[in-house]
Amino acid sequence: MEPNVTKKHPMEEQKPAERVKNFSEVPYGYNMETAIAEAERCLECKKAPCRQGCPVEVDIPAFIGLIKEKKFGEGVFALKDKNNLPAICGRVCPQESQCESFCVRAKKGDSVAIGRLERFLADWELEHGVDVPELPASTGKKVAVVGAGPAGLTCAGDLARMGHDVTIFEAFHMPGGVLVYGIPEFRLPKEVVRKEVDYIQRLGVKLRTNIVIGKTITIDELFTEEGFHAVFIGTGAGLPTFLGIPGENLLGVYSANEFLTRTNLMKAYLFPEYDTPIKVGKNVAVVGAGNVAMDSARTALRLGAENVYIVYRRSDKEMPARLEEIHHAEEEGVQFNLLTNPIKISGDENGWVKGIECVKMRLCEPDESGRCRPEPIEKSNFVFAVDTVVVAVGQTPNPLVPQTTAGLKTGRRGTIEADESGKTSRAGVWAGGDIVTGAATVINAMGAGKVAAKAMDEYLRSLPTT
Amino acid sequence: MYKLVTKRVLSDVSTLFEVEAPLVARKAKPGQFIILRIDEKGERIPLTIADSDPERGTITIIFQEVGLTTKCLAKKEAGEYIADFVGPLGKPMEFPEHPGRIIAVGGGVGIAPIYPKVKGFYKAGMDVFSIIGARTKDFLILEDEMRLVSKELHVCTDDGSYGRHGFVSDLLQNFLADGEPIAEIIAVGPLPMMRAIVNQTRPYGVKTVVSLNPIMVDGTGMCGACRVTVAGKTKFTCVDGPVFDGHQVDFDELVARSRMYQAEEKQALGHCRCGCGGEH
16 A cells, blocks of 8 residues: 555544444444555654653654564553553544654644554554553552543553552443443443453452542542552542523433443443443433533434434634544534524423523623623524433532542542642542543553653552551 | 341241441431342342341341242341341431321331331330231241230231231221321332221321331432322432331322333343242
8 A cells, every 4th residue: 555645544434324323433444555654754852842742752653663663462462551541542542633643644634643553553563452451569558549531540550560459440330431321332342341340450450449539438448448558539520510491301401421321331332232221312411522522412213302402602713622522523414503602401291301492692802801792692592402411511620539538639620639640639649630620531541650650660569567 | 348147037938137237327217218139249228227226236127929039038047147237228207296196007018117116106105006917927027026016006918817807907997987186197008008008097087107118229319219209299219218208298299110120020030149049
């Protein structure tokens, strides 16, 4: 194949008309020939500007170079030196605003498809058998990681590779956090998550599910009764935000968290083979325009909705979702209603949703902060006839741990205060991911887990040996 | 996996299990609940913690067969295991601030969840006047246990097949009318019963709390399925409750929300994996 210098090699994917009828993954991933051809586009710059865009500091030119040489096993090794969860990152990282945005190729045309190449290598390994690196001798130090999401899994994996004895505590019955309850199967197959979690466990990390830290065991008890030397809190931003408009408790109104948790974690899309049901009508309004909103809209289509409307109060430029997600949603027929603000949900005599009243908005001139505030246009009210509403306007940190841990400083929005290494106000306690930053991305949470692991390792090594 | 240690069939439709869950048993307080899932394909359902034994490391759950999960759970025998069991969740119950009698009213499915609360008051040295009632004798459970922890126990059935012929509200009326000060009334049962009780006590200005059991998924405040309007504000039963001031609860909304999956609940019964065949 002739190397194409200005364009990324396209990745084959399921056709929109077909994929809206199933929950299978949309993009198929590169095959070997395409991966090698795409790798050839990499200039292997000495300075590797792409690396500054990676929150977990993957040596990008190194693994791409090894793809060129068809040394896939060694490529995986280079990749996993920094990233314990590459098959996940290759699928859900916003590469276009991270590594790829720094790529020299991006100055004239497309960047190298770093994310697709990462996925290719990670999938190659999952297919050919995952090797576990040699582990150092045990330090004898015990670390508790609270939450088996991206931050916790990364922190746990890194600490295990440094020789510590790590246990992850997870409230749900299954590890993965947002990777299993939030991100849909068609974007991140749960089998991929299972395999990457399996790798973390093979590094020696223990996993205890069905334990709600703050309820079943407190942070204090992890130190005093369970004998841990340090704790990492990665409990995420699990609390749904509602709009605070009339009618939000009508039947057929879901938080995106509930809608996605039922579908993904509880597999309601396979009801009645699985016991958990979900109700989706013919016409669905999804409020919000972030990745969670796109996931909800595309899920609603797959659950049989005929019309799915995104309702968002700002314009397309402000939509927080990744471009790729918006593009996929558009292709699948999601209808975007921008500069549209919901003000009331109305119901029928049995309490079921029958419509969502909205008002049209206009963006005023940007203020000093540069952001345009949307304002309602008078008498522009209208009603969408819908029977399901999914509210996807953000999540806030889960308060269970802060509420039950004395001396743990929190910020105004319920986040845990931590320094750049993730260190909190409590000795021996680190935190990272959405619980510190508020809702952000999988890779940022992973980056925080990684930084904390480094700092925790130093701390643990400074403790007297027992 | 969590072992079902002992089983007691309390009636044709009610079953008691002691479940091995030492971490939960160590922490459980009256008023809290657990969430369980029978197997990989199962639904997560909340159940009140009826009793806990930290020494033996067990939690007692009591449930009436109302849907697929409870029907399949009732088919299990002591020595078998269930996949998931997590808790204790929700806030523990509070003790009344004012002096006076405590009156506990448990109707049908509400008898099991009211028992740990009465026992909680009893252990704190408080006198509880208890009223339990059910549609018919077969649905009446825990009479002996309730008697042990109550100062007085009054029993009734709707059809007169056992105890006094009548409703729990009839028996409660005697207490409201006799003029003795009441510190708090706690009522647990089907939504129509709880609604009737709070309407009955409202004119007397007696604090009346209810324990709610709406549909839940995670039980940790994540999904909002269990939301309920209390005093005009949306609350999550799993983290803000499950006990609320009954006079402030929007029961119309709760009744509507409890019907959200009625059709699916019926459909699910036809797809059971435990062999119960969804029979009634």
